[in-house]
Amino acid sequence: MSSASHSRLSPTFWCFHTLILIAMSSLPWVRAIRLYTPPPLPAPVLNEPVEVSLRYDEPKVVTDKQLAAVLAKARPRLRKPRPKISVLDHALRCWGTTAEFADPQCLSGLEMQQVLLDHQAYVELWGTEVPPLLNRESDGVAVRTLEGASTSNHVDHTLATLAEVGTPLDQPIHAPGGPASMRDVFTHAVRNFSLNQKEYEWTALALALYAPTPQPWISKEGQWITFDILAKRIMRQELGTGVCCGQHRLYTLAVLLQVNESHEIMQPATAQAVEDHLLAATVRLTRTQHAEGWWDANWSHGQPLAGEQKLGDRSRRLLATGHVMEWWAIAPRNVLPPREVYIRAGQWLVREIEQLDAPSVEKNYTFLSHAARALALWRGGLPATSCLPTTCLNVSAPNELADGER
Amino acid sequence: MTVPSGSFRSSAEQAGTRRLCSMALTPILSPRFGFGPSHVVVCLLWMVVYLILSYLPLATSGGVWRHVAAGEHICAHRTLPSATDALPLAAGRPATDTSWLSDVLLYGADLIGGPAGLSTLYACVVLQTLSILGAVFYLQTGRKRFSIVGVALVTALGFHGITVLRPATFGLLCLSGLLLVFVINERRSRALAERERCRGADVLSCSIWLAPILLALWTNLDSSFVVGAAVLAAWAGCSAIDVVARQGIATVLEDADCRRRLLVLEVSLAATLLNPLGLDAWLAALGLRPDVLGAATALGSPLVLGSLAGVPFAMACLAAGYLLKKSPKPFTASEILLFTGGALAAAWNSYYLIWFGLLAAYVMVPHIAKTFGVAPRVHVPEVAEAARECHLPPQPLQFSYTLICVMVVGVAGLLSPAANRTLGARPRPRDHMVARQTPLGVADWLDAQNLCPKLMWAMPDWCDYLSLRTDTPVMVNSALAMLPDQVRSDSARLEQGERWQTIADRYAVDLIVIDKERQRRMTQLARRAGWPWHIAYEDKQSLVLTRADQPSPRLATIGQEEST
Numbered sequence: 008m009s010s011a012s013h014s015r016l017s018p019t020f021w022c023f024h025t026l027i028l029i030a031m032s033s034l035p036w037v038r039a040i041r042l043y044t045p046p047p048l049p050a051p052v053l054n055e056p057v058e059v060s061l062r063y064d065e066p067k068v069v070t071d072k073q074l075a076a077v078l079a080k081a082r083p084r085l086r087k088p089r090p091k092i093s094v095l096d097h098a099l100r101c102w103g104t105t106a107e108f109a110d111p112q113c114l115s116g117l118e119m120q121q122v123l124l125d126h127q128a129y130v131e132l133w134g135t136e137v138p139p140l141l142n143r144e145s146d147g148v149a150v151r152t153l154e155g156a157s158t159s160n161h162v163d164h165t166l167a168t169l170a171e172v173g174t175p176l177d178q179p180i181h182a183p184g185g186p187a188s189m190r191d192v193f194t195h196a197v198r199n200f201s202l203n204q205k206e207y208e209w210t211a212l213a214l215a216l217y218a219p220t221p222q223p224w225i226s227k228e229g230q231w232i233t234f235d236i237l238a239k240r241i242m243r244q245e246l247g248t249g250v251c252c253g254q255h256r257l258y259t260l261a262v263l264l265q266v267n268e269s270h271e272i273m274q275p276a277t278a279q280a281v282e283d284h285l286l287a288a289t290v291r292l293t294r295t296q297h298a299e300g301w302w303d304a305n306w307s308h309g310q311p312l313a314g315e316q317k318l319g320d321r322s323r324r325l326l327a328t329g330h331v332m333e334w335w336a337i338a339p340r341n342v343l344p345p346r347e348v349y350i351r352a353g354q355w356l357v358r359e360i361e362q363l364d365a366p367s368v369e370k371n372y373t374f375l376s377h378a379a380r381a382l383a384l385w386r387g388g389l390p391a392t393s394c395l396p397t398t399c400l401n402v403s404a405p406n407e408l409a410d411g412e413r
Numbered sequence: 414m415t416v417p418s419g420s421f422r423s424s425a426e427q428a429g430t431r432r433l434c435s436m437a438l439t440p441i442l443s444p445r446f447g448f449g450p451s452h453v454v455v456c457l458l459w460m461v462v463y464l465i466l467s468y469l470p471l472a473t474s475g476g477v478w479r480h481v482a483a484g485e486h487i488c489a490h491r492t493l494p495s496a497t498d499a500l501p502l503a504a505g506r507p508a509t510d511t512s513w514l515s516d517v518l519l520y521g522a523d524l525i526g527g528p529a530g531l532s533t534l535y536a537c538v539v540l541q542t543l544s545i546l547g548a549v550f551y552l553q554t555g556r557k558r559f560s561i562v563g564v565a566l567v568t569a570l571g572f573h574g575i576t577v578l579r580p581a582t583f584g585l586l587c588l589s590g591l592l593l594v595f596v597i598n599e600r601r602s603r604a605l606a607e608r609e610r611c612r613g614a615d616v617l618s619c620s621i622w623l624a625p626i627l628l629a630l631w632t633n634l635d636s637s638f639v640v641g642a643a644v645l646a647a648w649a650g651c652s653a654i655d656v657v658a659r660q661g662i663a664t665v666l667e668d669a670d671c672r673r674r675l676l677v678l679e680v681s682l683a684a685t686l687l688n689p690l691g692l693d694a695w696l697a698a699l700g701l702r703p704d705v706l707g708a709a710t711a712l713g714s715p716l717v718l719g720s721l722a723g724v725p726f727a728m729a730c731l732a733a734g735y736l737l738k739k740s741p742k743p744f745t746a747s748e749i750l751l752f753t754g755g756a757l758a759a760a761w762n763s764y765y766l767i768w769f770g771l772l773a774a775y776v777m778v779p780h781i782a783k784t785f786g787v788a789p790r791v792h793v794p795e796v797a798e799a800a801r802e803c804h805l806p807p808q809p810l811q812f813s814y815t816l817i818c819v820m821v822v823g824v825a826g827l828l829s830p831a832a833n834r835t836l837g838a839r840p841r842p843r844d845h846m847v848a849r850q851t852p853l854g855v856a857d858w859l860d861a862q863n864l865c866p867k868l869m870w871a872m873p874d875w876c877d878y879l880s881l882r883t884d885t886p887v888m889v890n891s892a893l894a895m896l897p898d899q900v901r902s903d904s905a906r907l908e909q910g911e912r913w914q915t916i917a918d919r920y921a922v923d924l925i926v927i928d929k930e931r932q933r934r935m936t937q938l939a940r941r942a943g944w945p946w947h948i949a950y951e952d953k954q955s956l957v958l959t960r961a962d963q964p965s966p967r968l969a970t971i972g973q974e975e976s977t
Contacts, residue, residue: 021666024675031682035695203502203899203920223505228897230505239504243867245960248918310944 048197049218049232052190054177056170056216057266059337064387067346068332068353074382077360078390080368081379083119084112089133092140093160094372095119100168101376106391116391120172123150123165124180124189133157143184147195161250163196167209170216193217200226202240208255211237215263219270234272238263242284246291247307251377254330257288261338285334285342292331293344300355302327322371325359328352329378336384353385448814451557455547456818458561460825462543466536467829470848471528475579476891477519478877480512481531484520485881487513493689501868501886502920503895509690511636511697515580526834528846533831535578538586543567545589549775552596554782563778567770569725574767584637585767587627591641592775594623595648621677629684632694638685639698640768644751645681649674651747658746716763726766729773730756740780748776850874854952855926856882862949864924866959870907870917871926879926888922910935914946923960930954 069077083098083106099119106116114122121128129140137157142149150165151158159165169178169189176190193213200210215234223231230236241256249256260281267273273281288307295309296302301324305312316323332352335343343349356378368375383393448456471477479499486494493510510516522534543564550563568575574585598621624645631638653671656664665671688694717723733752737744755769826832830841844853852875860883869876869885876887889896889904896904900920907916907925913935917925925946929936939948939958950957 018666020672024679027679028675031679034692035699038692039696039699201897201899202505203897203903205919226505226897228506228899230503230897231507232505236505243921244919245921245923248921308945 048194049214049220049224050222052176052193052218053216054175056173056175057219057269058173059171059216059262059265061337061384061387061389062340063336063385065346065350065353065385067350068385069357069382071386073357073361074386074393077357077379077382078393080360080363081372081375081390082108082110082113084110084369085114085119086112089156090114091156092123092158093156093164095122096159096165096168097373097376099123100171101380101390103172103389103391104174116172120169120174123169124174124178126181126183139183141180141182141187141192143182143187143191144195146198147193148180148182148187148191149195149199150192161209162204162206163209163213166192166196167212167216170213176217197224198227200232201228202226202230202232202236206250207237207240208250208259211241212259212262215259215266215272219266219272221270221272234263234267235274235277238273238277238281242280245307246288247305251330252302252304252306252327254327254334257285258330258334258337260285261334264339265337282339282342285338289335289342289344293348296348296352300328300351300353301359302331302352306331321359321367322374325356325371325378326374328356329374329381332356333377333381333384336381349385353382356382446815447811448818450814453814453817453821455557455561456821459540459544459547460821463536463540463825464828466539467532467831468845469532469535469576470846471531471535471851472577472848473851473874473878475577475581476874476877477531477578478881479891480516480519480580481523482877482881483510483513484516484518484523487517488520499880499887499890499892500895502888502900503897506895506897508895509693509697511690511694512580512634513689514630514633515583515635518583519578519580526831528843529830529833529841531578532846533829535582536829536831538582539575542582542586542589545586545593546771546774549589549592549596550778552593552600553775553779556782559778559782562781563774566729566774566777570729570770570773571767572725573722574764574770580635581637581767584631584635584640585771587631587634587638588641588644588768588771590627591624591644592771594620594627621673622680624677625681625684628681629687632685632688636694636698637768639695640765642682642685643754644772645678647747647750647754649678651745651750654746714763716760716766722763722766726756726759726769729770729777733773733777736777736780736784740784742780742783744776744780752776847878850928850930851878852926852928852955855879855950855955855957858950858957859883859885864959866924868920868922869924869926870904870920870922872908872928872931873904875926875928885924888920908932908935910938913938914942917960925958927956927958928954929956 081098081101083095083102085095085098095114098114099116102116102119104116104120108115118128122132123129123140126139126141133140138151138154140151140158142151150163152162152164153160169192174189176188176193178189180187180189180192182191196210196213197218200207204210214237221233223233226232238260241260244253244256247253263273264278264281264285267278291307292302295306303312303320304316304323304327306327318326332349335349360375360378363371363375380390383390386393482499483494486492486498487510493508493513495508498508518534519531522530524530526533546567547560547564551557551560553563554560571585574581601620628638628641628645631641649671652674653665653668656668656671660668685694686692690697716726718727751772755765755772758765759769827836830846832838833840844851847853852871855871855875856879859879864885866885868888869879870888871879873889873891873893876890879885880887880890889900893901903916903920907913907922910932913925916922925939927935927939936956939946939956942948942958945961946958947961948956949959
């Protein structure tokens with residue numbers, strides 16, 4: 008090849024090969040940038056959360072009269088300085104946003120919701136000494152959690168509560184930094200979600216109610232999250248371990264099954280595995296139920312309780328039994344125990360709650376709220392709709408009711 | 414008579430040689446195989462190295478057992494392993510196995526000979542690497558002593574990398590092969606240039622086209638192929654710099670050699686896409702994907718100059734500085750770039766120290782030879798040598814050193830563990846073949862118990878071995894990069910015994926294997942653990958906690974009633 012032909016070819020040659028080299032070296036970066044797109048939120052996200060349907064109406068679990076008495080005990084008498092946010096959270100979940108009470112000590116459902124979503128309302132109860140409950144962050148609005156009585160006591164419990172009481176995502180909220188919406192709270196929870204975070208039950212619950220889709224999304228840790236993976240994560244943990252004796256995980260699984268019926272969020276095999284898991288829990292519960300109808304923290308194995316327990320006997324049993332009855336109330340019939348098992352449990356709850364005095368109610372309110380809600384669900388309604396006007400909504404003097412009950 | 418070196422001889426010269434040789438006793442072997450004492454020394458040295466490598470216990474730090482398990486999966490399912498195959502807690506994370514071919518090779522060695530097979534494979538690969546490097550340095554300097562100096566330099570700089578069997582071991586072999594291709598190409602190109610200069614044609618050596626083939630193979634063996642690509646880029650790019658420095662920028666565009674190097678680089682880069690992951694292999698190698706099984710960058714940390722690895726590194730840098738000043742041969746741009754690039758990579762991540770070792774030796778050895786005034790040995794023209802030998806009286810002991818070399822190789826072969834099976838000798842004890850830290854006792858116990866734990870926790874390197882031996886799902890293994898951050902941090906806390914029961918509960922870990930040497934606090938806590946945990950096994954090395962979630966007698970009775 009002559010040098011003249013070299014000269015003619017050189018610019019073309021070098022331009023062509025420079026382009027090739029640039030393309031070759033830039034391709035990995037282009038792909039990397041695509042890989043590192045911020046994790047998407049699950050889509051589609053519903054504005055109105057899915058409503059959990061009520062399956063049963065069993066008067067033998069709790070009669071109307073008994074239910075009214077139980078619900079009267081579970082009134083949210085929280086109009087006082089510095090009510091625990093966890094109690095308020097539970098009360099809102101039990102009563103919903105439509106509840107109103109004649110008792111001036113009680114906060115209405117809307118007022119409770121406002122404390123959680125409006126910084127001004129929160130400050131009125133808690134003052135300015137404590138940090139705000141809601142914090143605006145770069146990826147949404149965070150709810151302060153696990154930092155004492157002025158905060159939520161479980162990861163994303165407040166979000167799940169608001170989802171369960173039907174709060175839409177476009178509901179305005181007032182965080183210290185200015186107005187926002189429920190969507191910001193949801194976004195923050197999802198963007199910061201880790202499959203193995205300390206408590207994942209409530210985030211999973213909120214996801215099922217707000218984003219019932221089988222499409223995967225990517226967590227902050229690069230994991231593809233689907234409801235199949237969520238369900239498997241929940242089922243991985245041993246029965247009986249975790250918050251509230253592991254019952255919240257079972258409740259979330261029961262909700263996933265319900266949502267799956269309408270939105271097909273899980274593979275059939277996973278749905279079947281969830282049913283099997285719930286049935287396995289039911290079998291254990293059936294075996295370990297006390298003759299009186301209650302369960303304790305050892306429901307999953309029946310062994311004597313190890314070491315010193317944080318809660319007293321009554322509180323533990325109220326907690327375990329109330330939670331069991333709650334998830335059974337929304338679970339499909341094929342995972343339920345023989346009828347006498349849950350009737351016995353319901354009646355034990357009624358008897359036990361009737362015996363609670365005011366200090367005990369205050370002390371055990373969070374457990375009581377689960378039990379009261381469970382009993383209402385077993386009658387096919389929510390506490391606010393099941394409550395009889397004469398015994399609950401219009402009661403202005405709680406002591407009178409207590410006397411009457413006695 | 415002036416005879417060009419190499420294998421080109423005129424027909425008259427060849428005829429002359431034949432005549433000369435017909436006058437004397439013609440040896441069966443070519444005189445070229447008549448080794449000297451120096452060959453025996455080199456051979457002895459090489460065989461000692463081979464025996465040492467053969468008897469080195471397999472280190473667990475390279476994740477060799479995890480790679481064997483991955484290879485087993487690949488052979489069994491004909492697919493690359495996914496994240497959850499090895500780690501259930503990595504569900505939902507896409508896995509990128511960048512070393513599938515190494516995994517298969519390791520599995521094959523394990524299948525054939527177990528740990529002994531792996532040990533032999535390791536010894537052969539490392540010896541081959543060192544031999545090729547020895548050849549590279551010999552071709553560069555023409556002196557055996559500098560060949561040994563170069564190999565010693567590589568070993569000193571990359572000792573930690575050489576002593577561990579992992580996919581990068583195959584990568585080292587590929588890099589040494591690439592360097593050999595460079596040296597051979599350089600020599601042939603020079604020889605061709607001498608020949609073709611009179612005809613005015615461009616110089617071209619076909620040997621350089623081995624580079625793309627080597628790189629394609631390397632990409633499938635290990636993610637370190639990126640080192641090879643960088644070396645090739647330096648080789649191609651820096652020749653242009655050298656041309657610019659010599660002749661000005663205008664000549665680069667017309668320089669045939671530069672164009673050829675560019676083509677080789679492009680074809681080599683394209684060859685790296687010939688792997689099951691395609692472009693993602695590059696992302697994995699560059700650390701742009703977090704989901705690489707055994708990510709290279711996750712294996713090391715910034716180099717500490719005061720450490721055992723840092724001191725040779727610092728000395729090499731000082732030596733390079735000295736050579737830069739004193740060497741009569743000027744440093745080329747590619748040499749400077751290879752050295753500084755390798756040094757920066759090693760300083761950033763000590764994982765790259767071994768690669769730096771190879772490149773540093775490749776750059777420095779010719780300069781060492783020049784600096785210390787030893788000229789490459791002038792090759793005696795073959796015809797003249799043959800003539801000289803044919804005129805000499807026959808020497809009965811001409812091949813004595815050759816024979817000694819063969820004997821040395823033979824004895825080394827017999828002494829190596831690989832010969833045990835052939836000779837019917839007693840097999841080497843298992844605990845001698847693997848690193849002292851390998852949990853053999855626990856693995857045997859787990860095998861015997863036939864336990865089916867839901868999830869097992871042990872130190873990551875132990876999990877590799879236990880998972881392979883017992884098919885037990887594990888919480889972590891040495892592919893830590895695969896795991897979500899939360900799992901990694903919880904595993905680290907569990908390792909220290911911090912809230913270990915809560916963490917075990919959260920992940921449903923029902924079997925915990927404790928390394929008594931590395932987890933002293935956890936060992937103490939385990940001894941105090943109450944129900945449902947109990948110590949199920951203990952030996953000098955380890956302690957096993959199992960979870961006893963057995964049903965109470967009442968539950969068991971009800972269960973029996975139901976089952977009947």
